[in-house]
Amino acid sequence: MSAALIETEGLGVSLGGSRILRDVSIRVARGEIVTIVGPNGSGKTTLVRLVIGALRPTEGAVRRAPGLVIGYVPQRLAIDHTMPLSVARFLAFASRDRAARTRALAHVGAPGLERRQMIDLSGGQFQRVMLAHALLRRPDLLVLDEAAQGLDQPGTAAFYRLVETLRAELGCAVLMVSHDLHVVMAASDRVICLNGHVCCEGAPMHVSAAPEYRALFGHGTGGTMALYRHEHDHAHGDGDHAHHHPRAPEEAEEEA
Incomplete structure (x- = not known):
């Protein structure tokens, strides 16, 4: 075992x-x-x-x-709709390595979303970005x-x-x-x-x-x-x- x-x-x-x-x-x-x-x-x-x-x-x-x-993806994440938060900036909380962030998004099937605002993502895109954030912790x-x-x-x-x-x-x-x-x-x-x-x-x-x-x-x-x-x-x-x-x-x- x-x-x-x-x-x-x-x-x-x-x-x-x-x-x-x-x-x-x-x-x-x-x-x-x-x-x-x-x-x-x-x-x-x-x-x-x-x-x-x-x-x-x-x-x-x-x-x-x-x-x-441990990489953690919670049930939900409350985001202030009055404060701009791009996908790139959100992922930067997990890693400062831009290339690593790009690879993580591609890995979870959400490439090219770096410039999008978190609040504008679809449900599926949001969860994949959250998963990318968790994976950046290796x-x-x-x-x-x-x-x-x-x-x-x-x-x-x-x-x-x-x-x-x-x-x-x-x-x-x-x-x-x-x-x-x-x-x-x-x-x-x-x-x-x-x-x-x-x-x-x-x-x-x-x-x-x-x-x-x-x-x-x-x-x-x-x-x-x-x-x-x-x-x-x-x-x-x-x-x-x-x-x-x-x-x-x-x-x-x-x-x-």
């Missing part, structure tokens, strides 16, 4: 009197794509903030490989928190294909949070199902069949599950719907 880039043990967080995460132990090794899925309020963004060091755990520990470099671990949020289905699929390509080219690991279950299942080596604690984890095919996963996503997402089944060309029997519900978190959170 490859050495872990990030490993958490017995991680727990309480904020404002609410227990958001408890006993969360995960591991991300070099070169793998690991995706965290879970309902709203399940603690996904909180876990990401713990991994990147933006939040300290109430209990447990986060261990990072020595010298680990990360060992790329962390994506709902990075494809707001993109349409073809745009989302294209974005995750790009992530897979970058993983292969750079040899970095990827830890991502996503609601796009069918795309995630196609793109991930391993899936972690979170609902205040780790409900289940493993290879996508195994997680999608787990009772805990079905209890969270098996109802009300028929289109997503059907698309996933179709893409992977397999069917389930009449016992599809799970009746085993995972233990809910002690108190719900509003995702940070």
Whole structure:
């Protein structure tokens, strides 16, 4: 087994009197794509903030490989529309090397955008620029928190294909949070199902069949599950719907 880039043990967080995460132990090794899925309020963004060091755990520990470099693409980035900010200037926060910035934009499929204003970019262009910014750090671990949020289905699929390509080219690991279950299942080596604690984890095919996963996503997402089944060309029997519900978190959170 490859050495872990990030490993958490017995991680727990309480904020404002609410227990958001408890006993969360995960591991991300070099070169793998690991995706965290879970309902709203399940603690996904909180876990990401713990991994990147933006939040300290109430209990447990986060261990990072020595010298680990993390590239982070957040859910959203608030930009002041009254203040001009070109793509070139935004990327300069990550690197002063103009040639490196040009290469990064080309690498993510967004060449020639240097002079464009960030606020004028389309959703897909914006996310690719954000990804270029993260890549300029030469990360060992790329962390994506709902990075494809707001993109349409073809745009989302294209974005995750790009992530897979970058993983292969750079040899970095990827830890991502996503609601796009069918795309995630196609793109991930391993899936972690979170609902205040780790409900289940493993290879996508195994997680999608787990009772805990079905209890969270098996109802009300028929289109997503059907698309996933179709893409992977397999069917389930009449016992599809799970009746085993995972233990809910002690108190719900509003995702940070």
